[in-house]
Amino acid sequence: MGIASFRPKLFALSNAKEREAWRVFSSSRSAPLDSSRLAGQWKEWHRCEHPQAGPLPSDEVLEFAFAARQGSTETGRYGTVAWYPWRNQAILLLEKEEFIQVRTNRNQRKIRQEEQVSLSAKNVGVIGLSVGRSIALALSMERIAGKLHLADSDQIELSNLNRMPCSLFELGTSKLVSTARAIAEVDPFIEVEVWPEGFRAENIGDFMENLDLVVDACDGLQAKALLRMGARDRRIPVVMETNDRGLIDVERYDLEETQDFLHGRVTAEQMSELASGGSWSPEWLDAFVDLSEISPRAQESLAEVGKTLAGWPQLHSDVALGAGAAASTIRRLLLGEEIADQRIRFDLNEQLSVAYTA
Numbered sequence: 001m002g003i004a005s006f007r008p009k010l011f012a013l014s015n016a017k018e019r020e021a022w023r024v025f026s027s028s029r030s031a032p033l034d035s036s037r038l039a040g041q042w043k044e045w046h047r048c049e050h051p052q053a054g055p056l057p058s059d060e061v062l063e064f065a066f067a068a069r070q071g072s073t074e075t076g077r078y079g080t081v082a083w084y085p086w087r088n089q090a091i092l093l094l095e096k097e098e099f100i101q102v103r104t105n106r107n108q109r110k111i112r113q114e115e116q117v118s119l120s121a122k123n124v125g126v127i128g129l130s131v132g133r134s135i136a137l138a139l140s141m142e143r144i145a146g147k148l149h150l151a152d153s154d155q156i157e158l159s160n161l162n163r164m165p166c167s168l169f170e171l172g173t174s175k176l177v178s179t180a181r182a183i184a185e186v187d188p189f190i191e192v193e194v195w196p197e198g199f200r201a202e203n204i205g206d207f208m209e210n211l212d213l214v215v216d217a218c219d220g221l222q223a224k225a226l227l228r229m230g231a232r233d234r235r236i237p238v239v240m241e242t243n244d245r246g247l248i249d250v251e252r253y254d255l256e257e258t259q260d261f262l263h264g265r266v267t268a269e270q271m272s273e274l275a276s277g278g279s280w281s282p283e284w285l286d287a288f289v290d291l292s293e294i295s296p297r298a299q300e301s302l303a304e305v306g307k308t309l310a311g312w313p314q315l316h317s318d319v320a321l322g323a324g325a326a327a328s329t330i331r332r333l334l335l336g337e338e339i340a341d342q343r344i345r346f347d348l349n350e351q352l353s354v355a356y357t358a
Contacts, residue, residue, distance in 0.1 A: 003196045004086070004173070006180035008188045011081040012095055014073035022081050026090075031083060035092040038079055042066055045098045048105045082188045086181060096189050103187060104143050115335055116143065122334045125149040125207060125214040127199045127227055129175040131243060131314065132217030133164055133182075134323035140183045140190055144331045147191040148183065149207055152176045152218075153198035163316040199223045201275070204230040212334055215326065216240040216249075221284060225275035228253070228261050239330055242289055243314060243322035244298045246346030248329060250339055262287055263343060295349070321348060 011022035025031065039062075046057055046065055070078045080099065083090040093099055104116050111119070124145040126132045129152040139145050152175045156166050160175075170178050180192045195207055199218065208214065208230050216227055216238055231238050231253045238251040251262065259268045265287045266274075278284070285291055285302075294302070301313045325346045333339055 003194065004177045006086070006177045006184065006194065007192070008184050009083040009085070010188060011083070013077040013079045013081065014070075014075055014095060016075050019075050019077060025083070030088070031090055032088075033081060033090040033092060035079075038092045038094070041094045041099075041102065044102050044105075045094060048102055080188075084181075084184070093188070099187075100143070100189065107142060111142065111331070119144050119331065119334060120146040122212045123147040123149065123210050124330065124334075125151070125211045127151045127207075127214065127216060127223060128218030128220075129179045130154070130160060130164060130217070130219075131241060131319050131322065132215060133166075133175065133179045134319050135215055135217060135241060135326050136179055137165075137182060137186070138323045138327035139330065140186055142327060142331065143187065143190070144327060144334065145190070145212075147193070149193050149195070149211060150176055150179060151195035151199040151203075151207060152179075153196060159311070163314050163319045165316075199227060201226055208234055208236065211236055213237050213239065213330055215330070221274060221278050221280055222276075224288070225271050225278075229271060229275055232258065232261070237333055239326055239333070240288075241322045241326040243318040244289065245293070245295050245350070246318075246322060246325060246348065247289065247293075247343070248322070248325055248346070249343050250329060250333070250341060252339075252341035255341065263341060290343070293345075321346070 009025070011018045011025070013019045013022065026033070043057070043062055046062055050057070066078070070076055078095065080093045080095050081090050082093055094102060100120070104111070107116060120143060122145045124139060126136045126148060129136065129150060132152070136148060136150060139148065154175050156164065156170050156173050156175055156178060158171060160166065161168070166178055174196060176194050176196050180194055183190055183192055195203055197203070198220075199207060200223075204226060211234075214227055214231055214236055216224060217240075218224060228238060228251070231251070235254045237254045238249070240249040240251070242248070249262065260266065261268070261271050274284070282291065291299075301309060305312055329339065
């Protein structure tokens, strides 16, 4: 059985071939089109394009501008039809340039226009889509990348829903498919490639092809080793978000040749051995998360995993904070800012324990 659908079909009505393709497509199946939302999008675009004109342009101004835009196309039509097969529905959107302009308008000038253009050409890989789902969505919402490579072989389980923003109706669904669909419903113009078998030695080359950065959000020790070896060989930076006490690793394999990994914590020989297969041990946990620095409650939980606890605990609040911190770090790395190879913590609990004066 092939992987479930996760890509929308797009038809730009201003393009003669694509308009005809939509006509043929929609006539061959039940393809309900919701065109009621385009007027609101066009109004937003006009406001973004003419902010000095005020927030409420008249209907006449909007209609005149839209008629002029339609009249300038080869078909006399305008808009992108996005057909979502998993919803069995299509929606009429702005065309790509205007859509992206409106979608990213509230980024400015926290992200400058030239930076947004630069980021749209970046390719980012995310391995592991439990915690990684929130990171992938944060990257998509800010349009920090124009293309994403996603890898995960697991399905959504009920216990995932304490930290994954999914629906009960998605239980048993591939985490990969669920994430790709969520991205497509935010921005159908972001390219998504998927690896449903997960990140393995056999697909390192395909997964890492043309990547500018890779995110480690996976649990598998072998995958963690393989992705670092692949990143070092291809001079790609790695960001790992571990969410306990806001831990983020920035691993700059792109800056210089290095024989060691994880800021010198793991030798090349150890990593090669781990890539051949291995299981979690206190020593490996220490290398990846600094056992002496994890939160007291994480220490308490770790001692009970496999005894009174079925798995390592993670909270949505920690995951959400970590996704934001990771996305901000990734954005700055992709824009070429000087960020050192380092392990850092954004510990909100630590900050809340300090009595700051107002």
